[in-house]
Every structure is written in C-alpha cells, then in structure tokens.
Amino acid sequence: MTGIAACQLRLAVGQVDVNRARARDAIERAASGGAELIVLPELTPSGYAFHDDAEARALAETPDGPTAREWQDLSRRLGVVIIGGFCERGPGDTLFNSAVIFENGQLRATYRKAHLWDEETQIFTPGDQPPPVVDTSVGRVGTMICYDLEFPEWTRLAALAGADVLAAPTNWPLAARPDGERPMEVVRVQAAASVNRMFIVAADRCGEERSVAWVGGSVIVDPDGFPLAGPVAAADERNLHADIDLSQARDKKISKHNDVLADRRLDLYDTASINTSSHSDDARCSMLLG
Amino acid sequence: MTGIAACQLRLAVGQVDVNRARARDAIERAASGGAELIVLPELTPSGYAFHDDAEARALAETPDGPTAREWQDLSRRLGVVIIGGFCERGPGDTLFNSAVIFENGQLRATYRKAHLWDEETQIFTPGDQPPPVVDTSVGRVGTMICYDLEFPEWTRLAALAGADVLAAPTNWPLAARPDGERPMEVVRVQAAASVNRMFIVAADRCGEERSVAWVGGSVIVDPDGFPLAGPVAAADERNLHADIDLSQARDKKISKHNDVLADRRLDLYDTASINTSSHSDDARCSMLLG
Numbered sequence: 001m002t003g004i005a006a007c008q009l010r011l012a013v014g015q016v017d018v019n020r021a022r023a024r025d026a027i028e029r030a031a032s033g034g035a036e037l038i039v040l041p042e043l044t045p046s047g048y049a050f051h052d053d054a055e056a057r058a059l060a061e062t063p064d065g066p067t068a069r070e071w072q073d074l075s076r077r078l079g080v081v082i083i084g085g086f087c088e089r090g091p092g093d094t095l096f097n098s099a100v101i102f103e104n105g106q107l108r109a110t111y112r113k114a115h116l117w118d119e120e121t122q123i124f125t126p127g128d129q130p131p132p133v134v135d136t137s138v139g140r141v142g143t144m145i146c147y148d149l150e151f152p153e154w155t156r157l158a159a160l161a162g163a164d165v166l167a168a169p170t171n172w173p174l175a176a177r178p179d180g181e182r183p184m185e186v187v188r189v190q191a192a193a194s195v196n197r198m199f200i201v202a203a204d205r206c207g208e209e210r211s212v213a214w215v216g217g218s219v220i221v222d223p224d225g226f227p228l229a230g231p232v233a234a235a236d237e238r239n240l241h242a243d244i245d246l247s248q249a250r251d252k253k254i255s256k257h258n259d260v261l262a263d264r265r266l267d268l269y270d271t272a273s274i275n276t277s278s279h280s281d282d283a284r285c286s287m288l289l290g
Numbered sequence: 291m292t293g294i295a296a297c298q299l300r301l302a303v304g305q306v307d308v309n310r311a312r313a314r315d316a317i318e319r320a321a322s323g324g325a326e327l328i329v330l331p332e333l334t335p336s337g338y339a340f341h342d343d344a345e346a347r348a349l350a351e352t353p354d355g356p357t358a359r360e361w362q363d364l365s366r367r368l369g370v371v372i373i374g375g376f377c378e379r380g381p382g383d384t385l386f387n388s389a390v391i392f393e394n395g396q397l398r399a400t401y402r403k404a405h406l407w408d409e410e411t412q413i414f415t416p417g418d419q420p421p422p423v424v425d426t427s428v429g430r431v432g433t434m435i436c437y438d439l440e441f442p443e444w445t446r447l448a449a450l451a452g453a454d455v456l457a458a459p460t461n462w463p464l465a466a467r468p469d470g471e472r473p474m475e476v477v478r479v480q481a482a483a484s485v486n487r488m489f490i491v492a493a494d495r496c497g498e499e500r501s502v503a504w505v506g507g508s509v510i511v512d513p514d515g516f517p518l519a520g521p522v523a524a525a526d527e528r529n530l531h532a533d534i535d536l537s538q539a540r541d542k543k544i545s546k547h548n549d550v551l552a553d554r555r556l557d558l559y560d561t562a563s564i565n566t567s568s569h570s571d572d573a574r575c576s577m578l579l580g
Contacts, residue, residue, distance in 0.1 A: 118545040152442030153559045191481030255408040
C-alpha cells in the first residue's frame with residue numbers, strides 16, 4: 001500500500017513566504033502521517049488572482065528557484081514524491097502555469113498547463129507537451145493542472161502513458177450548484193478515474209482571494225471513480241490521506257470480455273480528425289506524397 | 291421549451307408482446323404529459339439476458355419489423371420523436387444491438403452499438419459507424435447505447451456533430467457501490483454532459499432478469515452536468531420528465547475566454563495516435579511513401 005496525500009491550502013496572492021511555509025508545513029504533516037506521494041495546489045507559492053501580467057511576472061520562479069529547491073530538499077529529506085504547481089518564468093518573456101514532480105531530491109518532470117482558464121490566457125503561454133508520466137518508487141505518477149482535467153482526451157493520454165495515479169494541482173473557482181450536488185469539478189474527476197481505471201488525486205485551494213472563492217474540493221478517487229478521501233467541498237485547510245494499492249490501476253479489465261483501454265474503437269475515432277481538422281490522416285499523407 | 295421524457299421500464303427477456311405493450315403505455319403517458327422527445331431502454335422488445343445467440347436471433351427484428359412499425363405509428367400519431375433500443379437482425383447472420391430514431395412517422399436513423407458489453411460480444415456484431423445526430427423538429431438529437439457512454443471519445447463525437455441532446459437507451463447492470471454514492475453510470479453521464487455542454491437523457495431498465503439486476507438509473511442531465519430529473523436509482527418503473535431549452539446546448543462558452551470545444555488542443559491530441567498505435571502518422575506516411 002502507498003500513502004497518498006492531497007494538501008488543501010489557503011493561499012494569498014503575492015505572499016510567497018507565507019504560502020511557501022503553509023505548503024512546507026502541510027508536506028511535513030502529510031509525510032509524518034505516512035504519505036509517500038504528496039500533492040499541492042496549482043500556483044502554490046504565487047497565489048492565483050493576479051491583477052495583471054506584470055504581477056505574475058514578479059512572482060514567477062524557475063524550476064530551480066527557491067520554491068522548487070525547497071520542495072526538492074523536502075522530497076529528499078522526507079523520502080517522498082512531491083507534486084506542486086507554481087508560476088514558471090520560461091525562456092524570453094514567457095510565463096507558464098506549471099507543475100513539478102520531485103522524487104527524493106530529483107526533479108523528475110516539469111509540466112506546463114496546456115488548457116488555460118479564462119484570464120490565464122492573458123498571462124500564460126499554453127504548454128505544448130502531453131502530461132508527463134514518471135516511473136517513481138511509489139508507482140507511475142502523471143500530472144496535469146486544473147482545467148486540463150476537463151478534457152477527457154488529456155486524462156486519456158495520461159492513462160495511455162501508464163499513469164497509476166494522476167496527481168492534479170488545481171485552483172477550482174467556486175460556481176453555484178444545486179443543493180446537495182457535488183461540485184462538477186469532482187464529478188469530472190470521478191468519471192475520468194473510472195473510464196481510465198486510474199487513481200486521481202486533486203489538491204485544491206480553499207478560501208478566497210481578491211473576490212475569487214475556491215471550491216475547496218480536494219479529493220482522492222479510486223479506479224472505480226469513488227472517493228477514498230474527500231471531497232472536502234469546504235473552505236478549510238485540510239490534508240486528505242488514503243492508503244492505496246497502486247497496482248489496482250494496472251488492471252483495466254471490467255468484465256470477462258471488457259477492458260477500458262482495449263475496448264476503444266480507434267478505427268472509428270479517426271472520424272474525429274475528419275470532423276475536427278481540415279484533413280484526414282490519409283489526406284495528410286496524400287499531401288506529403290504530393 | 292421542449293418536453294423530454296425517459297421511460298424507465300421493467301422488461302422480461304423473450305416476452306416481446308408484454309415488453310412492447312409496456313413501452314407503448316409509457317410512450318403514451320409521456321406524450322400526454324407533454325413530452326415531445328421520448329427515450330426508451332436498450333433492447334426494449336426482446337429483453338437483454340439472452341441464454342445464447344440462438345435466443346437473441348429468435349427475438350431479433352428488422353428496422354421495419356413490428357416493434358419499429360409500432361414506434362413509427364406512435365411517433366406519427368402523437369407527433370413526437372421516439373428513440374428506443376432493439377435487437378436488430380442485420381444482413382446475413384448478423385445481429386446488432388441497435389437504436390432507432392423515429393420522428394413523425396419517419397425512420398430518421400438506425401444506430402448500431404459500437405462498444406459491446408461483456409457477453410454481448412459473443413452475440414452481436416459491433417457497429418462501425420459514429421453516433422448519428424439528426425436535426426429534428428425539437429432540436430438536434432444524437433443517440434448511442436449504454437457502454438458507448440463510457441468512451442469520452444464517443445460522446446465527444448456526438449457533441450462535435452452538433453447534438454443538443456444525446457438520447458441514450460441503456461441497460462445498466464447493477465454493481466456494488468459505497469453507501470450514499472450515485473451509480474458511476476450516472477456520474478459518467480453527468481461528466482459527459484458537462485465537458486460537452488449538451489443535454490443527456492438516459493433511459494434505463496429496472497428490476498431483474500435471469501439474475502441480472504439493473505441500476506434503474508434513468509436520468510435527464512443539463513449541459514452543466516446536473517440532473518434535471520432523476521437519477522431514479524430504484525427498481526420501479528418511472529417516466530422522468532423535464533422541460534428544457536435545447537438552445538442552451540449551442541452555447542459552448544463557459545467563461546469570457548473559454549469554450550469547451552474550441553479549447554481542445556487538437557495539435558497535442560495527435561500524440562494519441564503515437565501512443566496508441568504501432569506507428570505515428572509520420573511513420574505511417576513514411577511507410578506509404580515507401
């Protein structure tokens with residue numbers, strides 16, 4: 001069994017030292033509670049609701065900056081895998097909404113959010129690489145960020161790349177929902193876990209920031225799609241913990257004759273390219289053939 | 291506003307006359323309650339839990355057989371759109387798990403289930419066409435059947451083809467779930483509705499048949515993913531009804547800068563073919579180039 005934690009944090013835009021300390025405390029508590037894989041929210045050190053591009057730029061760091069170095073040190077000292085989101089200063093003038101995976105003092109992957117939410121489109125450059133999946137001491141760990149989760153194509157890619165667990169830093173803005181209903185962000189995570197038979201851990205923000213309120217919907221979901229811990233759906237800081245058998249995610253069979261990945265009808269999904277891009281593959285080949 | 295109904299029926303394998311009468315009664319009740327679009331379960335006239343191929347074959351009908359003719363007549367007489375599932379006798383020795391869309395006495399589409407569940411693989415030929423979307427008097431209506439819904443690629447195709455509402459005949463076998471949790475079949479429908487911003491109507495079986503129990507999870511879900519009627523999650527027959535504004539499904543925007551279909555990163559999903567087939571497109575083109 002592997003101990004998994006999602007750290008739901010209350011953060012404030014621009015208060016980097018405070019945010020970093022909150023993350024550190026949560027990581028240490030999670031590790032002392034037995035967690036070997038620890039997930040933090042999106043844009044943890046910087047906060048989220050930037051006034052503008054300039055403010056985001058002033059708060060940006062590189063994947064070897066002070067926040068990353070702290071997570072690197074913590075991952076070595078505590079012997080854990082840490083996944084967290086941060087505002088990345090990239091080449092030239094670029095900013096990315098990124099996540100890093102640290103294992104035992106090593107930077108295993110940096111991922112740049114590919115599907116940007118609302119005002120993020122005015123600040124960040126979208127990533128152009130698929131979600132990374134890293135073979136770690138605790139299992140195969142994939143990552144993506146928040147709105148990325150709303151694209152079943154993207155969660156499918158992580159599953160196809162072999163993710164046992166998808167670790168997702170999120171900052172889910174709170175929207176109205178009918179009484180008694182779960183946040184739709186959580187429902188989509190449940191569905192993505194079940195159709196791919198992988199674990200998903202979402203670590204969300206809580207509280208408010210410059211009139212943006214957060215769902216506080218952190219959750220750990222099993223390959224059947226049911227929550228093992230959470231969803232919190234509340235405004236308080238909380239470490240969720242679950243002990244999971246990651247190997248469950250390697251069995252994609254759901255009946256004597258069914259397998260969630262093998263049952264895909266790739267021959268028919270090609271219709272997608274016909275419907276959605278200007279050329280089918282064959283047309284593209286013909287073009288290359290001249 | 292358009293009146294939509296899902297007819298959750300108790301059916302019995304082999305009792306075609308009884309099953310057909312139950313469907314007829316439910317259609318008439320739904321129409322008299324104001325429904326203009328009426329959805330029936332999968333394999334309505336035949337029942338589901340066939341002993342073998344021979345039993346299914348004996349219960350199979352063509353899309354101009356007696357059940358289809360009755361639904362055709364009812365759609366004309368009541369002025370409604372009817373979507374229902376039946377066991378289709380196809381060319382040669384083939385059997386299909388099919389659905390028909392009838393509008394005002396016209397057969398608008400026949401769809402053959404493309405993703406077959408468990409023992410169905412031993413009886414039916416899988417369909418080889420994408421889910422149809424038909425422009426009807428009440429809006430653009432797509433259809434697919436039961437396990438098809440578990441493939442986000444497939445529900446996406448219906449949305450891309452312009453479905454305002456996806457009408458899904460289902461026979462969801464009952465599986466254990468944690469106390470207080472919704473059936474995962476319903477959760478997946480909610481997620482599919484929300485990531486595509488379309489209505490989904492699932493008409494399920496209820497009761498038991500040859501030791502197979504059904505979820506009885508009929509539900510009508512809005513483009514936010516929240517239920518408008520149901521989920522029933524019970525063993526009793528029930529007509530669900532909702533009055534919906536189908537045009538809501540034509541607005542795919544979810545923030546100032548976001549649109550659930552336009553935000554797809556088609557350039558990056560191409561990675562799917564690299565990951566999932568033996569050759570990348572470029573490699574395939576190279577092969578064609580020789």
